[in-house]
Amino acid sequence: MILLNGKKLALEIQSEIKKEVDLFKQASITPGLAVIMIGDDAASQVYVRKKAEACKEVGIYSVVHEMPENIKEETILNTIKLMNENSNINGILVQLPLPSHINQTKILEAIDPKKDVDGFHPFNIGRLVLNLDSFVPCTPLGIMKIFEEYKINLEGKNVCIVGASNIVGKPMLALLLNANATVDICHIYTKNLKNHTKRADIVIIGVGKAGLITEDMVKDDAIVIDIGINRLENGKISGDVDFENVSKKCSYITPVPGGVGPMTIAMLLSNTLKATKL
Ligand code: NAD
Numbered sequence: 001m002i003l004l005n006g007k008k009l010a011l012e013i014q015s016e017i018k019k020e021v022d023l024f025k026q027a028s029i030t031p032g033l034a035v036i037m038i039g040d041d042a043a044s045q046v047y048v049r050k051k052a053e054a055c056k057e058v059g060i061y062s063v064v065h066e067m068p069e070n071i072k073e074e075t076i077l078n079t080i081k082l083m084n085e086n087s088n089i090n091g092i093l094v095q096l097p098l099p100s101h102i103n104q105t106k107i108l109e110a111i112d113p114k115k116d117v118d119g120f121h122p123f124n125i126g127r128l129v130l131n132l133d134s135f136v137p138c139t140p141l142g143i144m145k146i147f148e149e150y151k152i153n154l155e156g157k158n159v160c161i162v163g164a165s166n167i168v169g170k171p172m173l174a175l176l177l178n179a180n181a182t183v184d185i186c187h188i189y190t191k192n193l194k195n196h197t198k199r200a201d202i203v204i205i206g207v208g209k210a211g212l213i214t215e216d217m218v219k220d221d222a223i224v225i226d227i228g229i230n231r232l233e234n235g236k237i238s239g240d241v242d243f244e245n246v247s248k249k250c251s252y253i254t255p256v257p258g259g260v261g262p263m264t265i266a267m268l269l270s271n272t273l274k275a276t277k278l
Pocket of ligand 1: 139162163165168169186187188189190193206207208209212227228229230260261262264
């Protein structure tokens with residue numbers, strides 16, 4: 001079994017990004033990222049802090065607009081408008097999830113597609129589905145970079161994605177189809193999940209349920225990508241896969257932590273650089 005070391009790859013990518021950011025700075029341009037964070041969700045605060053730290057490490061300027069849980073939609077929209085017009089800001093992201101009184105679609109659609117570094121704007125999602133150049137959501141993009149790094153060929157492979165959210169499963173589906181894989185996508189209403197995962201060469205899971213994927217659900221030598229992030233009662237972080245037992249059976253697997261998570265952050269930096277180039 002080979003461990004797919006996302007942490008190491010992310011550090012390598014970040015050091016390349018730093019070199020490019022330095023070149024921009026020599027031309028008196030500092031790439032800038034604005035993050036809008038609403039409410040005080042503990043997990044979101046950790047993610048936003050990590051994103052800001054990563055920006056600092058590579059020399060990208062970042063600003064976090066923290067807003068209270070009861071903020072009016074109009075105030076968020078006004079902030080996005082200001083960031084869209086601000087030439088020092090190249091990338092804008094709104095940390096999800098949003099409070100229930102806020103219309104998420106309206107907020108995401110307000111971001112200028114050219115600054116949409118999370119790739120959640122319908123314009124970018126549409127271009128992704130059509131296999132046109134676009135901002136690609138960071139987690140699926142990070143997984144594609146892992147496949148590339150470890151020379152895992154996707155053409156003609158049977159891939160099973162478990163989890164069909166707009167930000168993870170659906171863009172992953174588009175990327176895999178564009179890479180000529182045959183894709184099966186499962187969700188909470190899927191009957192007999194094991195029937196689907198068991199026949200896949202590659203299983204990609206992003207659900208948010210620790211231990212959902214057990215060894216009997218994957219075939220011998222499968223490649224397993226675990227996106228899930230779950231905090232266990234003992235305080236430890238775990239993915240959606242029973243790592244101890246599944247890892248004995250598969251050919252490649254991502255650990256949690258240290259797999260997909262760091263790649264997501266590296267791809268955010270990469271997308272911010274791409275937005276600066278635009
Ligand atoms: P979500 O709640 O929006 O979507 C969850 C998806 O899983 C849905 O499609 C749902 O139908 C499906 N699902 C739920 N229970 C299921 C079950 N028992 N069997 C099959 N499918 C089931 O969540 P999300 O935002 O897509 O995030 C999913 C997980 O990925 C979470 O643990 C989240 O923390 C993690 N995540 C990690 C990263 C990263 O960088 N590693 C990035 C984004 C999300």
